[in-house]
Amino acid sequence: MKKHNFSAGPAILPQEVIKEAAKAVLELDDIGLSLIEISHRSNEFKAIMEEACFLSLKLLGLEGKGYKAIFLQGGASLQFLMTAYNLLENKAGYVNTGTWSTKAIKEAKMLGEVIEVASSKNANFNYIPKGFEVPQDLDYLHLTTNNTIFGTQYKILPNTEVPLVADMSSDIFSRPFNYSKFDMFYAGAQKNMGPSGVTLVVIKKSSFNKVSRVIPSMLNYEVQSNAESMFNTPPVFPVYTVLLNLRWISNNGGLDGVGDKNQKKASLIYEEIDRNPLFEGFALSDDRSNMNATFNLKNDKQTEIFDSLWNQANISGLKGHRSVGGYRASIYNALPIESVKVLVDCMQELERKA
Numbered sequence: 001m002k003k004h005n006f007s008a009g010p011a012i013l014p015q016e017v018i019k020e021a022a023k024a025v026l027e028l029d030d031i032g033l034s035l036i037e038i039s040h041r042s043n044e045f046k047a048i049m050e051e052a053c054f055l056s057l058k059l060l061g062l063e064g065k066g067y068k069a070i071f072l073q074g075g076a077s078l079q080f081l082m083t084a085y086n087l088l089e090n091k092a093g094y095v096n097t098g099t100w101s102t103k104a105i106k107e108a109k110m111l112g113e114v115i116e117v118a119s120s121k122n123a124n125f126n127y128i129p130k131g132f133e134v135p136q137d138l139d140y141l142h143l144t145t146n147n148t149i150f151g152t153q154y155k156i157l158p159n160t161e162v163p164l165v166a167d168m169s170s171d172i173f174s175r176p177f178n179y180s181k182f183d184m185f186y187a188g189a190q191k192n193m194g195p196s197g198v199t200l201v202v203i204k205k206s207s208f209n210k211v212s213r214v215i216p217s218m219l220n221y222e223v224q225s226n227a228e229s230m231f232n233t234p235p236v237f238p239v240y241t242v243l244l245n246l247r248w249i250s251n252n253g254g255l256d257g258v259g260d261k262n263q264k265k266a267s268l269i270y271e272e273i274d275r276n277p278l279f280e281g282f283a284l285s286d287d288r289s290n291m292n293a294t295f296n297l298k299n300d301k302q303t304e305i306f307d308s309l310w311n312q313a314n315i316s317g318l319k320g321h322r323s324v325g326g327y328r329a330s331i332y333n334a335l336p337i338e339s340v341k342v343l344v345d346c347m348q349e350l351e352r353k354a
Contacts, residue, residue, distance in 0.1 A: 004339035007317030008148050008292060008330045009170070010190040017194075017244045017334075024240060035240055040233050048240050049229055055246040056200060059254055060179045070201045070221065071229040071239055076100070076169045079186040079199060080107035083142065083165055084114075086221050087184070089211045093117040093138040093162070098125040098147040099323065100167060108142075111213075117141065124324070125150040128287040134160040139210070140183065146171035148191075149321040151283040151294030151328065157181055163207070171291050172200070173249055174333055175259035183207050184221075189238060191291070192333045194245050198238035249333065258333045265331045265340045266290040272344045276351055278302060282324055296326030305353060309346045318343070 005012040024035040031044060038044055053069040072078070080103055084092065092112065094105045096119035108114045115138075118129035125147065134141055140163040146153040148170045157164065163183035172187040179185070184203040190196040201221065208222040217223045217231065224231050229239075249258055270288060273281045273295045282294035297303055310318055320326040329343060 003314050003316040004342050005316050005335065006329045006331070006339070006343070008191075008321075008328060009188075010196050011192070011330060011332045012334045013194065013241070013245065014248045014334045017241065017248055020244050021237070021241045025237070036237050038236065040230060040236055045236060048236075048243055049234065052239055052243040052246060053229070055243070055250065056202065059173060059246060059249060060202065062179055062202065065180060066205050067202055068205055068225045070203070070224050071234060071242070072199045072201055072224060073197065073235055075196070075199055076167055076186060076188040077103065079167065079201065080104040081110070082201075082219050082221070083140075083184070083186070084108035084111040085211075085213070085215050085219050087140050087163075087165065087207065087210050088112040088114075089139050091115065091135075091138055092140050092142065093135060094142045095119070095129060095132075095144075095158070096121060097128060097144050097152060098150050100147070100149075100169070101142070101144040104142060104144070104167060120152075125152065126282055126287075127284040128152050128154055130156075132158070134158055134162055136160075136162060138162045140165045142166065145185075146289055146291050148289075148292045148328075148330070149294075149323060151281075151289045151292045151324075152287045153289035153291065155287070170332075171289070173246075173255065173258070174262055174291060176255045189242055191330075192245075194242035195238050197235045198242060200242075261337065262290045262331065262333065265335065265337050266293060268337070268340050268344055269293045269295075269329055269331065272347050276347055278351055278354060279347060282326065291330060291332060293329040293331065294320060294324055294326065295329075296320075302350060302354065306346070306350050309349055310343065313342050313346050315339075315343060315346070 028035040056069040057063045088111050092114050096116050118132040120127050120129050142165045144167045166185040168185045169188040170191045173192045186201045189198045273279045279295050280298055318327050320328040
């Protein structure tokens with residue numbers, strides 16, 4: 001029986017995508033070769049890469065608007081460094097909303113002056129800072145749009161003329177959003193795009209050549225763009241799986257369609273957290289994530305009973321991150337609403353047993 005997968009990442013993928021990817025591993029499109037043994041210079045893979053880049057921009061509403069989609073390796077963690085290498089000339093600003101923005105700040109400081117424009121560290125990152133002043137002399141302002149560990153998510157962007165840059169690893173392709181507000185953003189694949197091993201970078205072409213330093217070729221966005229994501233051998237299987245997933249999103253109403261479903265799933269969980277006297281949410285209600293619902297039991301003595309209930313219900317990946325504790329229900333695009341209902345049933349069953 002398939003488990004109800006609430007893992008924060010690598011995350012659940014649509015069953016249709018998994019089946020199609022598995023089929024391609026045996027043989028891609030009746031060409032007599034496995035997907036994982038074809039040349040990355042072959043016409044077959046060039047078509048895969050081109051469609052993946054095209055669909056990325058189309059779904060994000062950026063087609064024909066001066067952006068380039070690039071598929072790279074190294075995860076979002078490498079992008080913490082690449083962002084600064086390519087965009088930080090004098091001074092950059094970062095909003096610190098958790099573990100991943102903290103790591104991004106650390107990497108950027110190796111290459112120039114970095115200031116924390118705002119932070120929610122004072123409350124263990126349970127909210128998104130608002131109403132702060134953004135210095136106008138920044139090369140860029142960096143955000144982390146969704147914070148998987150703490151369960152917070154940007155709903156409204158800072159009002160500034162400074163170029164916006166973002167780590168969107170855990171909520172890209174999950175909702176309609178004004179992506180054109182950003183000069184550049186990036187996302188590791190293993191949440192809403194595909195398996196780990198590939199990272200999507202979307203960047204305005206006008207953001208190339210922003211710094212005076214010499215940038216190593218592998219870390220240079222313009223070099224990678226000019227090479228059409230194939231400066232070195234790309235991760236063929238992850239890119240193909242991302243393409244299948246982008247097709248799946250397109251066939252399920254695009255970002256409007258998945259966004260509506262994700263909102264309904266999140267509402268089910270948060271309504272139960274707020275209604276059930278045994279639970280309490282971690283993130284402030286205005287900043288709650290539609291991707292990662294974080295919550296705790298009010299009485300730790302009930303932990304063993306609740307853990308037994310959701311394990312018996314065939315739920316997987318519900319434990320919270322060690323820095324927060326409690327529970328984290330990750331409700332990415334592919335998670336069916338039926339899985340959310342099973343979790344809610346477990347929460348209500350605990351209430352009946354209390």
